[in-house]
Amino acid sequence: MSVYDAIVVGAGVEGSSAAYHLSKNGKRTLLLEQFPLPHSRGSSHGQSRITRKSYGKDEFYTDMMMEAFPLWEQLEKESGTSLYRQTSLLLVSGPSDRNVEETQHALQTRNIPHQIIPSGRELKEKFPNLEYPDNYRFLLDYSGGLLYADRAVKAFQNEFKRNGGILKDGEPMLNIYPGDIITVRTTEGEYRTHNLVLCPGPWAPKVLEKIGLNPPLKPIKVIACYWKEKTPGEHGSSRFPTIIHCGGDIYALPAYEYPGLFKLALHSGPESNPDHRDAVDDGWILEKVQKYVATHLPSLEPVPSVKENCMYTLTPDSNPIIDTHPKWKNIAFGVGFSGDGFKLAPVVGKLLCELVTGRTPSYSLEPFRLGRFSKSRL
Ligand SMILES: Cc1cc2nc3c(=O)[nH]c(=O)nc-3n(C[C@H](O)[C@H](O)[C@H](O)COP(=O)(O)OP(=O)(O)OC[C@H]3O[C@@H](n4cnc5c(N)ncnc54)[C@H](O)[C@@H]3O)c2cc1C
The missing domain is CATH 3.50.50.60 (FAD/NAD(P)-binding domain)
Structure with missing residues (x-):
């Protein structure tokens, strides 16, 4: 042999x-x-994932992403396939969350282009469909976008x-x-x-x-939810960034996988054996994301049109x-x-x-x- x-x-x-x-x-x-x-x-x-250079206190990830971007580009060239679409990434921080400040430090010290949006009111001027309180802060990382997974x-x-x-x-x-x-x-x-x-x-x-x-590994089931826009064409990748709200445990991607459906999901879920992934109780996930959509993205229908299951493997x-x-x-x-x-x-x-x-x-x-x-x- x-x-x-x-x-x-x-x-x-x-x-x-x-x-x-x-x-x-x-x-x-x-x-x-x-x-x-x-x-x-x-x-x-699945067809899309968020990519970005912005990471909060774990700045080593920003360094790794500075190499990952050209490596993805190299794979695009070798395979003759387009793998990335730039949309910018919007990082959302509530009043008690320092993620925007920590990320700003990582980006500033590496000369990575970004913009701070200091209030919910100013965010709404830029993205009229996003409703966040005035005491929230935001960072727009221009490198952010979609990877065609x-x-x-x-x-x-x-x-x-x-x-x-x-x-x-x-x-x-x-x-x-x-x-x-x-x-x-x-x-x-x-x-x-x-x-x-x-x-x-x-x-x-x-x-x-x-x-x-x-090692202490915990596989969990997560659900990617897709929400129909009330006004067609408002949440596509030419107008909308990808979004991460760490404090809310939420991420979102502009409509791409299914035309007219915005992807927004909880970055969490119940522990699950991958051989029996869909046997766990996950009703609470939907309750949480529906509440988030109703509060922050009322321009979407209140109930997801499509749900797709997937797995994360967590470390402590x-x-x-x-x-x-x-x-x-x-x-x-x-x-x-x-x-x-x-x-x-x-x-x-x-x-x-x-x-x-x-x-x-x-x-x-x-x-x-x-x-x-x-x-x-x-
Ligand atoms: C819904 C969702 C959204 C996400 N969003 C993002 C995002 O926006 N940005 C981002 O960067 N990341 C995101 N992630 C995370 C990212 O997708 C994962 O971290 C990544 O895909 C993990 O890949 P993996 O190769 O480790 O695992 P997997 O894709 O699970 O691959 C492991 C493979 O090993 C195989 N395997 C297992 N055991 C055996 C065996 N005994 N013999 C042979 N084969 C075996 C499995 O069948 C499987 O194909 C997301 C994940 C999910 C589920």
């Missing part, structure tokens, strides 16, 4: 990006996916295959036998590899357990775990993206590739280490 340079488990956006970087670096790589592709059971499906995942996979990578879907990984040469058992047989990268999304607890790891500090196994350095993983990992995928894939090929990681891994959750540090 021949030995691969690398096997990647999970063909969501993170695993597909890692596989793409490995193949680009000349590594003979196998990408394994449990479901026939494309599928809608994990975290990467399904297309982006497909572009990583296509370029991976074009570089000689092998993608096997509909083939779940069942077990891992670590060592200098790792054996990976699937429903179809066994493969051997020098390096293994695990990006199993919400199935991470089940997969990491196979190599003796049990909302930062992902990107690291190698404490004992087997040839096994790396990228898990726990906490509902915020799509835009970062080109950099995450690059980091995972650096980790298993023994190169110095391009960014400090301190915020992402597995060890930050060890008992002595909690």
Whole structure:
């Protein structure tokens, strides 16, 4: 049996990006996916995600996004596919929330173009459909926009295959036998590899357990809701920004996926096993988002026209775990993206590739280490 340079488990956006970087670096790589592709059971499906350079106190994300933007552009060029639409991102802060000030610091110190809108009244002059109290503050990050999610995942996979990578879907990984040469058992047989990268999304607890790891990961079910505009054409991407309101746990994207339907959802949900995602009680989510729409976006119909289910995998500090196994350095993983990992995928894939090929990681891994959750540090 021949030995691969690398096997990647999970063909969501993170695993597909890692596989793409490995193949680009000349590594003979196998990408394994449990479901026939494309599928809608994990975290990467759907047509759009928010991208931005603005992050609050965790400024290292702004640095990573400054590299992610050109890496996305490179993937656009290589694949001949458009993956990004600029809309600007509107960050909303209530009176007791310092997110706008913290983000402004990160953007100002890096000369990233942005605008502060100091009151709800001034916001309404710019975006007449948005109703926020006068004591709210806002930041407009001009880099913000949409990533075309399904297309982006497909572009990583296509370029991976074009570089000689092998993608096997509909083939779940069942077990891992670590060592200098790792054996990976699937429903179809066994493969051997020098390096293994695990990006199993919400199935991470089940997969990491196979190599003796049990980090504090919590898969949750989230619901993307789509709201019909009362006046057609008012909430499209040429007129409307993407929105993040951290204090309200809300994000929103202009009408794009379904013409005339604005996407607005809660950045939270009930704990859920991804194998039984839709069996949990989620009525309270709808109550919360309906209240938000009625208060802040009365230009939308009060009940969502379409609801789509998806999964997040949360960590206690909302930062992902990107690291190698404490004992087997040839096994790396990228898990726990906490509902915020799509835009970062080109950099995450690059980091995972650096980790298993023994190169110095391009960014400090301190915020992402597995060890930050060890008992002595909690
Ligand atoms: C509704 C929603 C909105 C979001 N909005 C944003 C946003 O605006 N901006 C942003 O940056 N991020 C956003 N995110 C988060 C982002 O989409 C996720 O962080 C990202 O998609 C995670 O990708 P992943 O590859 O880790 O996981 P997944 O996409 O779940 O991929 C994991 C893959 O591993 C496979 N797998 C698991 N176990 C096995 C096994 N044993 N064998 C083989 N294959 C296996 C799974 O089938 C799956 O395909 C959003 C997420 C959701 C759900």
